[in-house]
Amino acid sequence: MARRKVSNTLALAVLGLLQEKTMHPYEMASTLRERGKDNSFKVNTGSLYDTVQSLLRHGWIAEVETVRDSRRPERTVYATTEVGQQEFVSWVDELIRTPATEYPKFMAAVSYLGALGPERAAEALTERVRHLDRQIEEAQQMLDETVGTGLLPRLFMIEGEYALHALQAERAWTQRTRDEIRDGTLSWPETWSDPKDTP
Template identity: 65%
Template sequence: MAKRKITNTLALAVLGLLQEQPMHPYEMATTLRERYKGGSFKINTGSLYDTVAALVRHGWIESVETGRDGRRPERTVYAPTATGQTEFVGWIDELVRVPVPEYPKFLAAVAYLGALGPERATDALTERAGHLTTRIEEAESALAATVGAGTVPRLFMIEVEYGLHTWRAELDWVRHTLAEITGGTLSWPRVERTATGWTWTEPTA
């Protein structure tokens, strides 16, 4: 498989929007935020314009119109090229078919949860549960305001549904682990350093 010239997934968001209609970058950024795409892509004005420039440079999108609305700065409207359309579909197909290691930071931290000790681990997980609850509520509101209101087809927001499933599953795990810590069923071994290294023993009941 040939190495893809563009690997920043924000390019997928740009190409995806241009499936609907030609757009200028400001409209792209506004639409992505309205559709709660910040949970799927890292969206900021600078990176979006850099991504658009890269897509133009590699011939994946092209300018179809340049205009000015009143006293606002001149804006360039873009549309996908045949090459860009082929790359977009092929990239989506590849990402859907083949799971790849993504190395989540939370998973790395959980691997060493024991280093926090039970009290600090409880405090950290409790705070995470609060953040997850807020994220879930925001996503549910976004779906209700778009798909639920009939302003956006469900397929255009389906990754938010996927995100909700993963966040709810994570919240369930966090709450279950908290219950184990506070209930004493997830014990913290006693760790001691010896002349030959570290040793650990399970606490006695």
Template identity: 70%
Template structure:
């Protein structure tokens, strides 16, 4: 499989928004935040404008209009090109079909959980469980208020399932450490 010219998933979000309607970058950022997509994509103005420039450079989007509202700066409105549309569909298909190697920081930390000792590890997992519970509650609360069809927020539903699974694993592992069913060999057993 050929290496994709653009692999930043923020580009995927931009192309996704442009499926709905033509937009300028400020509107893109506002829409992504309004829909709480900042949990799925890293959104900041600099990276968004860099992403738009990369999409333009590779011919995936094109400027269709420049507007000015009062004394505000000019805003360039973009739309996907036929190439951009084809790449968007191909990219989505690939990401859904083929699991990619991802390297979450939490997995790296869990690999060395033993360094914390049983008490430290159980305490750290308990604290993580509290953070996960809060995140789950916050996400579950905002999801219905967004008012979009389920298909447009399905990644949030997936994220909730993943958070719930992580919470269950975290609680179970902390309990196993505390009750001694997870063996803790060697030094640092305090």
């Protein structure tokens, strides 16, 4: 599989927005944030402008016009090119079909859960459940406010559903594991049962 000239997933988001209509970068950033997509893509002004310039340099997008509001500086509006459209569709197809190896920090930490000892591990997992509950509530609220109200078609926020299900699955596993530690069904090696207190 050949490496793409542009592989930053923020570029995928930009190309995705330009499927809907032409936009300038400020509108792109605002739209991503309004739709909660800054949870899926790392959105900041510098990286967005760099991404737009990279897409422009490789011919995936093109300048359409420059607009000026009396109170704001000139803004360049972009559209996807034919090449960009082909790359976008090919890229989405590849990402959907082929699972990529990812290295989540939580999975790395869980592989050493035993180092915490049963009590501290249960406490840590309990706190994670609380954080997950908040994230689940926020994800559900975002879906309710966009898809639930008809503001956006469900397909435009489908990754929000995926994220919600992933959070719910992680919460279920985390709580179940915490409960197994507390009821003793997840046994601890003696050497790791009583770790020294560390901050």
